[in-house]
Amino acid sequence: MSVVARSLVRLYPDAFRERWGSMVEDEAGGAGWKSWPNLIAGIADMWLHPAVWPADSPAQRRRRVATMGITVALAAWFLGHLAAERADSLPAGGVREAVMQGCTTLLLVGIALVAPRPRPTPGAALTLLGWAVRRLAAPTLLGTVVVILVHSGVDADASPPTLRTAVLAAWWVALALGAIQIPRIFTGVGADAVVPPGTGRLRAGVWTLAAASATGGATILGVSLNGFHLLGAGIGAGLLLLTGVCAGTLRDLRDLPPVS
Known part of the structure; x- marks a missing residue:
């Protein structure tokens, strides 16, 4: 080979x-x-399709689906945040704010539904804390440096273009790293630290995430195509692709036993 x-x-x-x-x-x-x-x-x-991977128990499959849901939610949040930075890629005025606030609310509800529940033990708390420190130390440090630089009183317009570009790039890298590392926390911790959500709660959470992605994606894509904003069109298409991921996960969940 x-x-x-x-x-x-x-x-x-x-x-x-x-x-x-x-x-x-x-x-x-x-x-x-x-x-x-x-x-x-x-x-x-x-x-x-993590739900169809070989697994030792239904709980392990549910934990994988929960991680997938968190990944989709963070990816949708990242794309929505990127779109919010480009006002010309979104609807104007109150329509824009209402749509994006509604999508953000749905994303938060979806995360709350799909997120595994920490076990109420000191050992579980220490395990989660240790994984969070290891995975989030780098993006947190990078984001903190950017915030300090932005609020240090330096005139952004007077700064060299290279410095402004570097600071902006560092901010987006920090956000992207955080969105990547958070799901890895839940893949790293074991069943002794977290309890996966039941099948019913997973379905509700994935449906909620699908609604958020579909609403935001359709809105941003429609407005972007009308005004031919390439970045906005790409963001809208990305959100709709995440909706497709949710749809596939919902099909996979039909084969999981209904554990509450």
Whole structure:
């Protein structure tokens, strides 16, 4: 098997590779480079459907779906925040504010529904705190530096363009890193620290996240296409893609047992 095919197989989730990795490697080795498109499609499909990964228990599947929901919510929040920074990519006036506030509220409700519940023990609290410090230290430090620079009294208009660009880039990098690292906290902690939500609560949460993404995406995309704002159109399309991810997760949840 080629180095490329072996590297692609390693991109599958660990649970998938432990169960079927050797079989996929054998098939890829026999097909050669012709297997690469199928491997890439399989990787994307697996990561978009964590509920179907091999699991030791239904609770483990629910925890994976909860992590997926948090990831979708943070991605939608990041895109919405990016759109809010570009007023020309959103509807004007009260319509814009009402739509974005409504979507933000739905995202918060969705996160509250899908988020695993910490166990009420000192050990669980220390475990969560340790993972949060390890994962969020870098984005928190970077964001803090940016805030200090912005509020240090330096005239932004008088600052060198390179410095302004660097500060702005650092701020967005900090936000992106935070959105990436938060879901990794829940993938790292074990069942001794958090309790996954029940199937019913997961369904309600994913439906809520789908509503938020669909509403925000359709609004931003419609207005952006009307005024031909490329960034806004990309943000709107991204939010609609997240809606599709939620729809696929809801289909997967139908096969999970209804645990409250």
